[in-house]
Amino acid sequence: MNRLPLGLIILLVVSILVYFGVAQRLLDRMRLSDKGALVIIGALIAGSFIDIPISRGNIQVAVNVGGALVPVGLAVYLLVKAGTSKEWMRALGATIITGLVIYLAGSVLMKGDPGERYNLIDPLYVYPLVGGIVAYLAGRSRRSAFIAATLGVLSLDVVHWLWLVNNKIPGNVYIGGAGAFDSIVIAGLIAVLLAEVIGETRERLQGGPSSVNRDPDVLQNLQAPESVRHEDDASTTKEAGGRGK
Amino acid sequence: MKNKSRLGVLCGCILLMLAGGILYYYENNPRVYNTVAEAGIELNFLDALGKWEGELNDRKYYRFVDETGNMIDQTNHEVFIGDEVILENNNRYKVIRVDSEQYTAVCQLVGQENMAWQEDWGQIPVLSVAENKDKVAVYMTHTDESYVPSDGTESKPGNGGILQVGKKLADTLENRGINTDISWNKHDPHDANAYHRSRKTAVQLLKKNPSALIDVHRDGVPDPNFYKTKVNGKPGTKVRLVVGRQNPHMSANLEFAKKIKSYFDEQSPGLIKGIFMAKGNYNQDLSPRSILIEVGTHTNSRKEAETGVAFFAAGISSLMGAADGAKAPAVSAPAGKTGARSSLLWLLVALVIGGGAFLFITTGSWKGSIEKLSGLGKEFSGNLGPLKGRKKK
Known part of the structure; x- marks a missing residue:
């Protein structure tokens, strides 16, 4: 066993606890229960250690369970559960735009050399910023932000695969290969945080969620779940903002 | 009323975008x-x-x-x-x-900058090792980077001269008794998204628990003399250390970089070109012992870069207490603590401020924030939340 200084061990443990703690709270903001969010966190961690090969030969492609299958599965689940077909279209549109913008930002604008002109923010943080903002503008939805950011970043791996094939360069593509710490997962989480902060701030500014010209189903979903209402009637309006979209 | 507030929010957004622009x-x-x-x-x-x-x-x-x-x-x-x-x-x-x-x-x-080598660091390895399990992991994010005088071009996608420089680093470490993992994963094309691809490589390497993680690059300064130096009388290149500023482990990694520089300043002054605290993250959020190195620039020859990096590797192995095959006892390095402590402090401060601001926005008042915090335990007490609510509908 390597022995790191105690300070570094504490730093590592706290970093990991903070990361997964914040992740659990963010997953909880989508259509997931507390337990559901915990199960997803567990699947992210356990899945990080499982790579499923899908193509061998000169260009080897593998999909990581924690870094790709779990977040994509969650994105698909959220899409299926989406209230309206409009939300479907918005989420998918936001995904395509996110994929395009992050490809252009990371591949054309930024070259990744330390000290270059456009390297204002690391690409790792550009992905969720783009995904979150695009999805929010398209559908003002946290779930949509998660879907756009995860699937958008995943498309970068697919582009890399195509690039290797096109240029006949032997190599590996590990889709979601960094597991729970993959850019795919981080992008999804930060995008939800961003949508949450923008959304809550906006709703607070306008004094509650908008109810004019909206689908009755959506309005019904904007209400707090019954279990919460029973427990605490007074907090209904507060919860409506948080649990709704 | 609603339209008015919508208009206000819209104007606010446009103003914000304008100000940002x-x-x-x-x-x-x-x-x-x-x-x-x-x-x-x-x-x-x-x-x-x-x-x-x-x-x-x-x-x-x-x-x-x-x-x-x-x-x-x-x-x-x-x-x-x-x-x-x-x-x-x-x-x-x-x-x-x-x-x-x-x-x-x-x-x-x-x-x-106070980064003088301290005498007692010589007795205890800076990177603590034990039981022959010491490991260094090496990878190259920009696998196309090449050296014009030797490779004929500055970029060879998938097969850059930088791969040979990385190999030289790994081989020298291995010869000096350090177990070294090198990844040959390709992350082309040369762009910022390459860090998204090399992130997977970095995590793969970290699963084997290395003491340090090194990402090998070369610089793009046109003047070859900028990096040129003599290593034991032979022409070689200097090595610049790069620490990304945009990650929670920045202080710990900077501490690590300073220690490397102070060691070489003591043992072989002039090999380390300096420390560049760059914007970006460079996947250094993954480990508090990760470093990006720039070995020469594209106008230096690859041979010079290999000479420089071999010398760098020899120093790193000494830093790990494994020089000449001698194993030093596993003792924590005293100076690693300040960087770690400062990183930890920043992380916790960010958590408290970020979490506080988030609670304030979602609840709209400090009182609400405190109520929400005190109700945290209740949320885990077994209700199925929204799922249950919807089913009943």
């Missing part, structure tokens, strides 16, 4: 920035995480001069008033005036 233009354009800075106003809203530079074209480069006019450094990046450089001799300078016609940056001495 102006700020971006101002902070992005050295002439505008420096003219305003001369009037005594320096704004760095977009850049709270560190100074940044843009590369210059047409082989132009800035000369850094001290107040008496002596040249102290050079760069092919844009220079901004307020930029800081830490030189090889650990002197830290701040840019106080920029002449964009003459490409000259006048600097004022801030002081000397």
